[in-house]
Amino acid sequence: MTGTLPTTGTPEAAPPKRTYAPLAANENREDYSLRFAPHSFRRWSPFVVATTALGGIAYLADFAIGASIVLSYGFTSGVLAILAAALVIFVTGVPIAHACAKYGVDMDLLTRGAGFGYFGSTLTSLVYASFTVIFFSLEGSIMAQAFELALSIPLPIGYLLSTLIVLPFALYGMGAVAKMQAWTQPLWIAGLVLPFVVVAIREPGKFAEFASFGGTEGAGSGFSAIGFGFGMGVALSLIGQIGEQADYLRFMPEKTSSNKRAWWGAVLAAGPGWVILGAAKQIGGALLAFLALGVVGKAHALEPIAPYLEAVKPALGPAALTFAALFVVVSQIKINTTNAYSGSLSFANFFSRVLHRHPGRVWYVLVNCGIALALMEFGAFAFLNKILGFYSNVAIAWIGAVCADLVIVKPLGLSPRYIEFKRAYLPKINPVGFGSMIVASALSITAYFGAFGQFMAAFSPLLALVVAMVLVPALAAATKGRTYLARPNSVIRQKLSPEELRATHICTVCQDEFELPDIADCAKQSGAICSLCCTLDSTCHDLCQTAGPVDLPMPTMPTARP
Known part of the structure; x- marks a missing residue:
C-alpha cells in the first residue's frame, strides 16, 4: 500500500489502549459522527x-423568512431577492454535495480538507453549529406558537415541549431519522399543498393582487x-443548510455504472435541490x-400558523385549527430532528479537537x-431579520471558500484532489481557506454595519462571497499549495x-477495524491509528x-459490522 509494506497479515490484536464510552462506541447511535462514513x-x-435528507427541509421558517422579506421590501424586490439567493445557494451547493457523497465525509471533515486545516475548521464548526441552533430556535418557536393557538399552552412551556419532542429521533441517529421522515412525508406533502389549492380555487384573483403588493413599510411595488x-x-442565511x-x-452508496443516474439524481435533489422547494415555500409563505x-395583523402574519390557518379554514371548517396545528408540529419535528442531529455532529467535532475527549x-x-431552548425563551423569533442578515455574512464567506477550493483550486492541482x-x-491552520474566510467575513460585516454606505450594506453577503471566491485561488497560487498538507x-x-x-x-489504539480512508500511520504508536484516536x-x-512515515501491515478485507 505504501510501496514498502511487509507481506505479513494483520498481527494478533493487543489489548486496546483506549476504550470509548458506551454511547460513543455504539455506531448505530454514533453514526460515525467524527469519521469517514465507511462503505460497510x-x-x-x-x-x-x-428522501431522508429532503425530509429535513420541511421547516416552516421558510414561510416566516419569505413573509418577512416580502412584507418589508414588497413583492418585486422581495421575490427577486429570494430567487437570486436560491440561485447562489444552488450553484455553491453542487460541488459540496458531490464531494460529501463521493468521499463519505460531513461538512466539517470536508472543510478541513478544503483549505482550512485541522484547527482552522474549528471556527467553521461553531459557525455551522450556530446555524443549527438558530434555526432550531426559530422552528421550535413556530411549533410553540401552534401549541399556544391550538391548545392554549403558554409560549415558555411550548418552547420546552418543542425541544423535548425531537430528542427521541435525534438521539438514535440515521436509522430512526430515516424511518420518521418516511412515515411523516405523505401528511406533510398534503398539508403543504392544501392552502395553495384552496386559495387557487376560491380566490384566484388574489395572486394578481399579491404581485402588486408594495409591502407594509412603504417599499412600494x-x-x-x-x-x-x-x-x-x-x-x-440559509446557505448553511447544505x-x-x-x-x-455522506451515507450515499458508491457511485457505479448501474446506479449512476440514481446517484446523481439523489445528490442533486437532496443536496442543492432543497433550495428549489425552499424558495417556493418562501414565496408561498409570503403569499399566505x-x-x-x-385579519391577523402584521405581527401574527409573520408566524406561519396564523396565515396557514386562515388559508385552510374555508375548506376544513371547524377541523382547520386541528389540522393546521398538526401540520405545523409534524413539519417542525421533521426539521428540528435534523437541526439537533446535525448540530450534535458539529459540536462533537469542535469539542473533540479542543478538549481531546x-x-x-x-x-x-x-x-x-x-442552547436553542435558551434562545427561544429569550425571544429570538422577534429578531428574525436581524439575526439572519448578520449570520449570512459569515456563513457565505465559509461556503464560498470551500466551494472555491473544490471548483477552482483542486482542478488546478494546487490542493490534494481527494479530501x-x-x-x-x-x-493546524491553512491560510488559504481559513484566511480567506476571515478576511471576507470581516469586510462583509464591516459593510453590513454601514461603513461603506447603504448600497454595500445591502449587498454585504455578496461581497463576502466574491472576496472568498477570489482570495482562495489567489492564496493557493501564491503558496503553491504547500499549506494544504503537513506531510x-x-x-x-x-x-x-x-x-x-x-x-x-x-x-x-482502540483495536477496532477501519477502512483505509479512516487510517493514518502513527509514529508514536508505530502502526496504524484511526482518525478519531488520532484526534x-x-x-x-x-x-x-516530523518523524518519517511508518510502514503498515497489509490490510485485510472489510468485516461486516453489526
Whole structure:
C-alpha cells in the first residue's frame, strides 16, 4: 500500500489502549459522527438517503423568512431577492454535495480538507453549529406558537415541549431519522399543498393582487436595489443548510455504472435541490401572510400558523385549527430532528479537537437543544431579520471558500484532489481557506454595519462571497499549495481500486477495524491509528509530522459490522 509494506497479515490484536464510552462506541447511535462514513455502513439506497435528507427541509421558517422579506421590501424586490439567493445557494451547493457523497465525509471533515486545516475548521464548526441552533430556535418557536393557538399552552412551556419532542429521533441517529421522515412525508406533502389549492380555487384573483403588493413599510411595488440586496441577505442565511444535507449525503452508496443516474439524481435533489422547494415555500409563505394581513395583523402574519390557518379554514371548517396545528408540529419535528442531529455532529467535532475527549454524539444533541431552548425563551423569533442578515455574512464567506477550493483550486492541482481530513496529515491552520474566510467575513460585516454606505450594506453577503471566491485561488497560487498538507499521506499516496479502499486496518489504539480512508500511520504508536484516536491523542504533539512515515501491515478485507 505504501510501496514498502511487509507481506505479513494483520498481527494478533493487543489489548486496546483506549476504550470509548458506551454511547460513543455504539455506531448505530454514533453514526460515525467524527469519521469517514465507511462503505460497510452505507447500506441505504440513493432514494432512501435523498428522501431522508429532503425530509429535513420541511421547516416552516421558510414561510416566516419569505413573509418577512416580502412584507418589508414588497413583492418585486422581495421575490427577486429570494430567487437570486436560491440561485447562489444552488450553484455553491453542487460541488459540496458531490464531494460529501463521493468521499463519505460531513461538512466539517470536508472543510478541513478544503483549505482550512485541522484547527482552522474549528471556527467553521461553531459557525455551522450556530446555524443549527438558530434555526432550531426559530422552528421550535413556530411549533410553540401552534401549541399556544391550538391548545392554549403558554409560549415558555411550548418552547420546552418543542425541544423535548425531537430528542427521541435525534438521539438514535440515521436509522430512526430515516424511518420518521418516511412515515411523516405523505401528511406533510398534503398539508403543504392544501392552502395553495384552496386559495387557487376560491380566490384566484388574489395572486394578481399579491404581485402588486408594495409591502407594509412603504417599499412600494417597484424594484428597489437596496430592498433587493437586504432581502437577498436574509434569504442567503440559509446557505448553511447544505451542511445539514451533507450530513445525510455522506451515507450515499458508491457511485457505479448501474446506479449512476440514481446517484446523481439523489445528490442533486437532496443536496442543492432543497433550495428549489425552499424558495417556493418562501414565496408561498409570503403569499399566505399577505392574504392574512388584514385579519391577523402584521405581527401574527409573520408566524406561519396564523396565515396557514386562515388559508385552510374555508375548506376544513371547524377541523382547520386541528389540522393546521398538526401540520405545523409534524413539519417542525421533521426539521428540528435534523437541526439537533446535525448540530450534535458539529459540536462533537469542535469539542473533540479542543478538549481531546469524545463522550458520544448523543450528549451534544442535548447541548444543541439546550442552547436553542435558551434562545427561544429569550425571544429570538422577534429578531428574525436581524439575526439572519448578520449570520449570512459569515456563513457565505465559509461556503464560498470551500466551494472555491473544490471548483477552482483542486482542478488546478494546487490542493490534494481527494479530501484529506485526518489530523496526522493536516497543518493546524491553512491560510488559504481559513484566511480567506476571515478576511471576507470581516469586510462583509464591516459593510453590513454601514461603513461603506447603504448600497454595500445591502449587498454585504455578496461581497463576502466574491472576496472568498477570489482570495482562495489567489492564496493557493501564491503558496503553491504547500499549506494544504503537513506531510504526504503515506497510506493512500497512489490511486487505489475500490476493493483496496474498502480493506481494513486494525487501529493500534482502540483495536477496532477501519477502512483505509479512516487510517493514518502513527509514529508514536508505530502502526496504524484511526482518525478519531488520532484526534483525541493529547500527548503525541504531532510527532508524525516530523518523524518519517511508518510502514503498515497489509490490510485485510472489510468485516461486516453489526
